[in-house]
Amino acid sequence: MEWLSEFGAIAAMQGFxxxxxxxxxxxxxxxxxxxxxxxGVINMAHGEFLTIGAYTTFVVSSLTEQYAPAFGxxxxxxxxxxxxxxxxxxxxxxxxxxxSKLYQRPLDTLLATWGLSLVMQQTFRSIFGAREVSxxxxxxxxxxxxPTETIDIPRNGLFVMGLTILxxxxxxxxxxxxxWGLQVRATMQNRVMSRAVGINTxxxxxxxxxxxxxxxxxxxxxxxxxxxxxxxxxxxxxxxTFLVVVFGGAASLFGTIASAFSIAQAQSIMEFFMSGxxxxxxxxxxxxxxxxxxxxxxFSIKVRK
Amino acid sequence: xxxxxxxLLPRRLALGAAALSLLAASVFSQGAMADxxxxxxxxxxxxxxxxxxxxxxxxxxxISETGSIQAERLAIEQINASGGILGRQIKVIQEDGASDWPxxxxxxxxxxxxxxxxxxxxxWTSASRKAVLPVFEKENGLLYYxxxxxxxxxxxxxxxxxxxxxxxxxxxxxxIAKEKGAKTFYLIGSDYIWPRTSMKIARKHIENVLxxxxxxxxxxxxxxxxxxxxxxxxxxxxxxxxxxAVVGGSNVAFYKQMKxxxxxxxxxxxxxxxxxxxxxxxxxxxxxxxxxxxxKYFQSLDNPNNAAFVEAFKAKYGKDAVxxxxxxxxxxxxxxxKAAVEKAGSFDVDKVAAASPGIxxxxxxxxxxKVHDNHHLWSKTRIGQVQKDGQFKVVxxxxxxxxxxxxxxxx
Numbered sequence: 001m002e003w004l005s006e007f008g009a010i011a012a013m014q015g016f017x018x019x020x021x022x023x024x025x026x027x028x029x030x031x032x033x034x035x036x037x038x039x040g041v042i043n044m045a046h047g048e049f050l051t052i053g054a055y056t057t058f059v060v061s062s063l064t065e066q067y068a069p070a071f072g073x074x075x076x077x078x079x080x081x082x083x084x085x086x087x088x089x090x091x092x093x094x095x096x097x098x099x100s101k102l103y104q105r106p107l108d109t110l111l112a113t114w115g116l117s118l119v120m121q122q123t124f125r126s127i128f129g130a131r132e133v134s135x136x137x138x139x140x141x142x143x144x145x146x147p148t149e150t151i152d153i154p155r156n157g158l159f160v161m162g163l164t165i166l167x168x169x170x171x172x173x174x175x176x177x178x179x180w181g182l183q184v185r186a187t188m189q190n191r192v193m194s195r196a197v198g199i200n201t202x203x204x205x206x207x208x209x210x211x212x213x214x215x216x217x218x219x220x221x222x223x224x225x226x227x228x229x230x231x232x233x234x235x236x237x238x239x240x241t242f243l244v245v246v247f248g249g250a251a252s253l254f255g256t257i258a259s260a261f262s263i264a265q266a267q268s269i270m271e272f273f274m275s276g277x278x279x280x281x282x283x284x285x286x287x288x289x290x291x292x293x294x295x296x297x298x299f300s301i302k303v304r305k
Numbered sequence: 306x307x308x309x310x311x312x313l314l315p316r317r318l319a320l321g322a323a324a325l326s327l328l329a330a331s332v333f334s335q336g337a338m339a340d341x342x343x344x345x346x347x348x349x350x351x352x353x354x355x356x357x358x359x360x361x362x363x364x365x366x367x368i369s370e371t372g373s374i375q376a377e378r379l380a381i382e383q384i385n386a387s388g389g390i391l392g393r394q395i396k397v398i399q400e401d402g403a404s405d406w407p408x409x410x411x412x413x414x415x416x417x418x419x420x421x422x423x424x425x426x427x428x429w430t431s432a433s434r435k436a437v438l439p440v441f442e443k444e445n446g447l448l449y450y451x452x453x454x455x456x457x458x459x460x461x462x463x464x465x466x467x468x469x470x471x472x473x474x475x476x477x478x479x480x481i482a483k484e485k486g487a488k489t490f491y492l493i494g495s496d497y498i499w500p501r502t503s504m505k506i507a508r509k510h511i512e513n514v515l516x517x518x519x520x521x522x523x524x525x526x527x528x529x530x531x532x533x534x535x536x537x538x539x540x541x542x543x544x545x546x547x548x549x550a551v552v553g554g555s556n557v558a559f560y561k562q563m564k565x566x567x568x569x570x571x572x573x574x575x576x577x578x579x580x581x582x583x584x585x586x587x588x589x590x591x592x593x594x595x596x597x598x599x600x601k602y603f604q605s606l607d608n609p610n611n612a613a614f615v616e617a618f619k620a621k622y623g624k625d626a627v628x629x630x631x632x633x634x635x636x637x638x639x640x641x642x643k644a645a646v647e648k649a650g651s652f653d654v655d656k657v658a659a660a661s662p663g664i665x666x667x668x669x670x671x672x673x674x675k676v677h678d679n680h681h682l683w684s685k686t687r688i689g690q691v692q693k694d695g696q697f698k699v700v701x702x703x704x705x706x707x708x709x710x711x712x713x714x715x716x
Contacts, residue, residue, distance in 0.1 A: 010541050013566070017533030024531065122363060130367035132557060132587025142591070144567035152540075152567030157533075226565070227530045228557030228587050232365045236528045236554050271534035276525035277496045279534075 009150035020157040022264035023164040029244040031216035033256040042110045045117035047234025049213045053083035053220025054229040061135035073138045083221035084214040091213025124231040132230035156225035249297025348421040354393045357416035359427030364404025370429045372632035377426045380639035406436035413437040417444040423652045426638045449638030455502035456710040465681045467634040469710045476686035476703040477599025487545035496524035500550035506715045530558040536566045549577045570595020581629030590695035602633040602671045603689040603697040614670035681708030
């Protein structure tokens with residue numbers, strides 16, 4: 001009987017792990033789903049916008065520790081909001097200075113944003129040093145929650161999960177239920193026509209890019225609870241991020257969610273039964289196979305050809 | 306009348322010639338002085354000797370290599386302040402390997418062929434060392450390499466100031482088997498040569514010497530950030546010890562997620578090969594509290610050499626600076642080179658390399674090291690326990706261990 005309850009505990013934790021990986025993938029891909037999915041901009045510097053969020057959290061954490069230790073348990077919420085604002089503001093600047101000049105040239109955008117990512121990495125290194133840093137997490141985010149004796153549910157996993165659900169809901173409402181969302185989708189489908197009916201497409205572009213970067217900042221802040229904060233931390237996420245968005249089908253939020261879910265479950269289950277490297281190989285192979293059969297990704301917008 | 310000037314002229318000439326020859330003699334004798342310590346055309350003058358520093362100051366590896374750059378600089382400054390080597394001040398040419406192995410090889414060639422440096426302090430990853438090794442052997446350079454590494458290498462052109470795998474691993478496993486009665490081990494590493502070689506050695510030792518059992522052996526791709534499934538597997542197998550060699554950003558993710566999954570020192574013994582004070586900065590001491598690391602050096606080592614070293618390091622790089630195992634090993638490089646040059650009485654690479662075995666350093670922060678015939682160092686291995694403040698408490702110290710880069714029965 002004992003092994004059965006233990007088996008149950010492991011199964012429960014493993015199930016939670018799958019969901020947790022799903023939320024992490026979705027959270028990191030949300031920003032890119034907006035930028036790449038809606039705007040078609042291949043933003044290679046997406047990982048560095050995550051890093052901006054992570055460093056913002058670190059700075060807020062250090063300042064809190066130094067000047068307002070009593071604020072310690074709550075600083076994280078403030079750090080998330082600030083990460084959104086800072087990453088969004090920098091995204092706004094980048095769009096204004098660089099991306100807006102390159103809309104008709106996707107390959108140049110790829111190169112330019114890749115260059116930007118290198119510049120940003122070196123900037124982080126110059127400001128914060130080459131070594132990794134670590135934000136002090138509030139107690140309530142650390143350790144595990146035990147519903148029973150043998151089950152440990154990571155609290156940071158729960159937190160990331162909650163944040164992901166909240167953020168996805170907000171983005172869904174903004175894109176599909178607001179006037180602004182309508183303008184974004186109109187601009188992406190037919191820029192000239194949108195302009196003709198009086199949409200300020202330049203402004204829409206800038207806001208969309210800034211929003212995507214801001215969301216990346218939030219993800220970066222959340223990832224300080226589960227990952228590293230260093231000048232090149234963003235590059236750890238960029239491949240998975242593109243994978244999720246491309247596999248899901250650009251221009252579809254549902255696609256991104258479905259893709260994050262299937263990749264996460266495949267990865268999580270296979271990792272349990274074989275080695276980590278092998279699981280990765282099989283996951284990627286499956287993704288490649290499916291993309292060969294369905295180049296537009298899992299979901300795509302139906303358009304009249 | 307006629308005779309006088311004709312007699313005078315030769316005399317003047319003779320005087321001039323004498324003066325000239327005196328001048329020439331002094332020039333040549335000085336030249337001979339520089340020549341006698343440098344017969345192979347290295348960048349050595351009467352007042353200066355040039356060395357190279359070759360690490361990644363940019364790119365992903367800058368995280369790790371910064372400490373080594375700082376430590377080597379400090380050692381060189383201290384040597385210069387105390388009068389230099391053979392009366393010559395050390396001048397440093399620093400090159401950036403930029404975390405890119407071909408760049409390392411190219412810069413190594415530049416330092417050896419273009420700058421004619423007398424020695425190079427550099428490299429960090431095995432990949433960068435493997436990239437520069439043919440260059441050093443062809444151009445007959447001398448490299449001081451600071452990182453603990455997988456062994457299986459020996460070159461007359463390299464002095465390895467970090468531990469090779471058996472030194473670091475065997476003492477650690479012996480200690481935890483004895484101290485914690487450990488019988489079952491779960492081996493976890495990043496997926497590249499150093500963790501794989503280290504775990505191979507560990508498995509042989511556990512199975513053949515300790516009579517224990519390896520219940521799991523797993524490698525994750527470099528840069529992997531999700532360890533949930535792995536941690537569940539560890540929970541299922543319930544090993545006495547989790548033995549790890551995870552590196553880079555993965556390292557941080559791994560320990561944060563271990564802590565979040567409730568795997569703490571109270572429930573699980575963890576012994577690691579890849580966490581120094583440097584890594585703890587990124588991981589956070591609170592996430593690893595109570596876990597053990599097997600290293601030859603910890604910043605908290607209690608001896609006068611180390612106290613002076615830590616003080617000098619902090620005076621130069623700030624009070625929050627931390628010193629990890631590799632940083633200390635990098636600090637040994639210039640001092641070992643100085644001792645070998647002085648013993649050889651020459652900067653010639655062949656003579657310095659030949660003089661190196663047997664060199665002892667009583668002033669090492671790790672207390673004492675001696676260069677072995679195989680160009681690795683005799684050193685002690687310590688077990689440190691992670692404290693909340695990001696430092697280690699030394700709980701065990703081995704005797705002096707002989708370096709054995711080609712261990713029989715472990716390959």
